[in-house]
Amino acid sequence: MKRKTLVSWSSGKDSAWALHKLQQNPEIDLVGLFCTVNKAFDRVAMHGVRVELLRKQADSIGLPLEIIELPNPCSSEEYGKIMGRFVASVKRKAVDYFAFGDLFLEDVRNYREEKLAGTGIKAIFPLWGLATDKLLSEMIANGLRMVTTCINPKQIPEAFAGREINRSFLDALPESVDPCGENGEFHSFVFDGPMFRERIEITLSDTVQRDDCLYTDILPKFPAGAV
Numbered sequence: 001m002k003r004k005t006l007v008s009w010s011s012g013k014d015s016a017w018a019l020h021k022l023q024q025n026p027e028i029d030l031v032g033l034f035c036t037v038n039k040a041f042d043r044v045a046m047h048g049v050r051v052e053l054l055r056k057q058a059d060s061i062g063l064p065l066e067i068i069e070l071p072n073p074c075s076s077e078e079y080g081k082i083m084g085r086f087v088a089s090v091k092r093k094a095v096d097y098f099a100f101g102d103l104f105l106e107d108v109r110n111y112r113e114e115k116l117a118g119t120g121i122k123a124i125f126p127l128w129g130l131a132t133d134k135l136l137s138e139m140i141a142n143g144l145r146m147v148t149t150c151i152n153p154k155q156i157p158e159a160f161a162g163r164e165i166n167r168s169f170l171d172a173l174p175e176s177v178d179p180c181g182e183n184g185e186f187h188s189f190v191f192d193g194p195m196f197r198e199r200i201e202i203t204l205s206d207t208v209q210r211d212d213c214l215y216t217d218i219l220p221k222f223p224a225g226a227v
Helices: 013-023 051-061 076-091 106-116 132-141 167-172
Strands: 003-008 028-038 065-070 097-099 122-124 145-151 186-192 202-210 213-220
Touching (some): 013 028, 013 097, 028 051, 051 065, 051 213, 076 106
Parallel strands (some): 003 097, 028 065
Antiparallel strands (some): 202 213
């Protein structure tokens, strides 16, 4: 029997590639995406991506999207209550798995598994333990297109802000930086790839500093003459 699965969607490369892997798994029934959003800014938490673009991704994938709004600021206690209500609501729909794009951070994995313990929903990690340099190369070689939306300038040079993540990006990364940014060096937005039915046209806007990070605003790009 296929397992009903929701994908934890960040708008970035790791969740996108986890989805792609699950699309090829005959034992998985993908029933939707869920994403936490900063309610005050109407943007994806951590990545800073506009909800408008988040919805475009879901439309191109062809899966329903559940947006979980978080207040700003949001305490750990309040976050737990909000996510607890969400888990209870989807369990009533007989969801079996939550899929995450985490790669190797044991504390993050343990946190997710602990929060789902006893709920009847299991956390799965399609990319877990894969070598991150080979993983990013695989993404690029198979047509994933992505740009950085947020970087930590203490960990990665400012020149990587708003840059497309491709082979030249990978080759230019300092040795101290994880190729997939798993240590918080950078976050991304995916605008094309094998999980999409059509490419999302985007344009880059301003890069601003907020909370010790640099955020590059990604805007939807409309055809010439469109109103």
